[in-house]
Amino acid sequence: MSEGAVKKEEKPRKFQAIRGTRDLLPPETALWNRVEQTAHEVFGTFGFGEIRIPIFEPTELFARSIGEETDVVSKEMYTFVDRLEKLPDPPTLGDYGAFIEQAEKLMATEELPSVPGNRLAIERMKRIWDRGNVFGTEGESPIEKIDSAVLEELYKMVVLKDSMELGQSISLRPEATASVCRAYIEHNMQQLPQPVKLYYMGPMFRRERPQKGRYRQFYQIGAEVLGGSDAPAIDAEVIEMVMTFFDRLELQGVQLDINSIGCRECRPKYVELLRAELLKVKDKLGPDSQRRIETNPLRVLDSKLESEQGIIATLPRIADHLCEDCAAHYAAVKRQLEMRGVIYRENWRLVRGLDYYMRTTFEITAQGLGSQNAVCGGGRYDGLVELLGGPPTKGIGFAIGEDRLVLSLTHHKPVPQRRAIDVVLAWLSPAAYTKAVDIARNLRREGIYVELPAKLMRAGDAVRYADRIGAFFTLMIGEDELKSGELTLKHMLRQEQIKITETSLVDHIKKRRELKEAQ
Ligand code: HAM
Numbered sequence: 001m002s003e004g005a006v007k008k009e010e011k012p013r014k015f016q017a018i019r020g021t022r023d024l025l026p027p028e029t030a031l032w033n034r035v036e037q038t039a040h041e042v043f044g045t046f047g048f049g050e051i052r053i054p055i056f057e058p059t060e061l062f063a064r065s066i067g068e069e070t071d072v073v074s075k076e077m078y079t080f081v082d083r084l085e086k087l088p089d090p091p092t093l094g095d096y097g098a099f100i101e102q103a104e105k106l107m108a109t110e111e112l113p114s115v116p117g118n119r120l121a122i123e124r125m126k127r128i129w130d131r132g133n134v135f136g137t138e139g140e141s142p143i144e145k146i147d148s149a150v151l152e153e154l155y156k157m158v159v160l161k162d163s164m165e166l167g168q169s170i171s172l173r174p175e176a177t178a179s180v181c182r183a184y185i186e187h188n189m190q191q192l193p194q195p196v197k198l199y200y201m202g203p204m205f206r207r208e209r210p211q212k213g214r215y216r217q218f219y220q221i222g223a224e225v226l227g228g229s230d231a232p233a234i235d236a237e238v239i240e241m242v243m244t245f246f247d248r249l250e251l252q253g254v255q256l257d258i259n260s261i262g263c264r265e266c267r268p269k270y271v272e273l274l275r276a277e278l279l280k281v282k283d284k285l286g287p288d289s290q291r292r293i294e295t296n297p298l299r300v301l302d303s304k305l306e307s308e309q310g311i312i313a314t315l316p317r318i319a320d321h322l323c324e325d326c327a328a329h330y331a332a333v334k335r336q337l338e339m340r341g342v343i344y345r346e347n348w349r350l351v352r353g354l355d356y357y358m359r360t361t362f363e364i365t366a367q368g369l370g371s372q373n374a375v376c377g378g379g380r381y382d383g384l385v386e387l388l389g390g391p392p393t394k395g396i397g398f399a400i401g402e403d404r405l406v407l408s409l410t411h412h413k414p415v416p417q418r419r420a421i422d423v424v425l426a427w428l429s430p431a432a433y434t435k436a437v438d439i440a441r442n443l444r445r446e447g448i449y450v451e452l453p454a455k456l457m458r459a460g461d462a463v464r465y466a467d468r469i470g471a472f473f474t475l476m477i478g479e480d481e482l483k484s485g486e487l488t489l490k491h492m493l494r495q496e497q498i499k500i501t502e503t504s505l506v507d508h509i510k511k512r513r514e515l516k517e518a519q
Helices: 003-009 028-045 058-065 069-077 093-108 118-128 147-160 177-186 230-249 266-280 286-297 295-302 306-313 324-339 402-412 430-446 459-469 479-484 503-516
Strands: 056-058 079-083 167-172 196-205 217-227 255-260 360-364 374-380 394-401 425-429 472-479 484-489 496-499
Touching: 028 196, 028 217, 028 230, 028 402, 056 058, 058 069, 058 167, 058 177, 058 324, 118 147, 118 503, 147 479, 167 503, 177 196, 177 217, 177 286, 217 230, 217 402, 230 255, 230 324, 230 360, 230 394, 255 324, 266 286, 266 295, 286 295, 286 360, 295 306, 306 374, 324 360, 374 402, 394 402, 425 430, 430 472, 430 479, 430 503, 459 484, 472 479, 472 503, 479 484, 496 503
Parallel strands: 425 472
Antiparallel strands: 056 167, 079 167, 196 217, 217 394, 255 360, 360 374, 374 394, 472 484, 484 496
């Protein structure tokens, strides 16, 4: 068989986007841009500035903020060890000697975590290694030549190495509030005029079960207000801002739910009461809720299970168990919302799935999203900055699921078509090419959309091509045009062709385009 024939048989693998991730393509990306542009504009008018934060952070930052026991941290994060570059990865059997030596050096300088597990692993590896250099040197240890005793030793080495913490544990960000608080502390933003108002947009990562409106890489547009005050006016203004944004986008079927989940004083007492009540009806609950009675009774209120709805309706409500301060704060937030004309619904079952919340929580749903209909979630998180080693700070914010927002917007309005190309600029002879490049540059500078074919075309082909891509005009330059200094311009819809000078080209094209757009 010839080499060519072998190659033909081995079809290269076709790659697909990883489950839960997707490509966003034109023309839909134009709508994403419009959404993001509107966010920049609306948030700007409320005095917010944009922050851009890293895609990955120490795992510990998320674990401490969002909570070890939450679904996000315990099950859904993409976590990896950022292995030290200085540490050789033993690709061949003979490399373990170098690995042990280097690991010891790095632990001495604390570059490699000098934790008991790592020290023990190195000690054991050394013992195996010291029994004699059974593995040979690099390149001399093809696996089939090794006897089973050596394989066993090698296996132990691999297991020991894999048990080590070879560097810092890092996670792709599942959300951005923790990072914004980290940045607030890192850049001493408490010294700036307070409150500090920041917004962000970008991809987040959660290893959830993908379905409509739920992805493993999804996009959020969020905002946070950090500072010394927890005035209810701040809560109300943040909510007013997101409602204004949705209004500007003409999002349909918007429903705002609010709640207060109390503070460190009153919530634990309520949680105990709830737990006691739930224990009384434990047998009637499903396995998930039964488990949550122990781990996080508040999450039982989140349950969508039909059979549990009747029971949940009879449970004690947090609004009746708020301390005086929390009750007053909640009442003031509601008054403030009314003053701003923001329509809300109180939902005592709104508890949210992240640990850092206290007092005000809210969620917004919209039309056309099926079961994943929360398009925005947020709330107050006083004390989170302190928990991350910063000064006492109050905080409130929200994040919008941009994928869901776009999905809902396209549900009732088709995606706007991409703006068409104005001109296909065909060069009909090699000599005309330089002129064509020149004209294309001038037209584009004027904001005209130009398609300049990379190859020489015959007039007929150029017109057919312009027709196929829906261009308004075909502009043609060949030998005749170069000689006369007049270009040939064909109006595609009217099927009429004129001669035109370069100087009047821009005005002519713009005028025709405006006429078309006005139709
Ligand atoms: P969250 O409720 O976890 O809150 O997420 C906010 C929004 O992000 C959700 O309402 C939803 O629209 C969207 N979202 C979440 N997970 C996915 C997913 N897998 N696929 C598509 N969209 C999703 C937070 O993230 C908080 N950091 C919000 C916040 C900011 N609270 C205070 N400040």
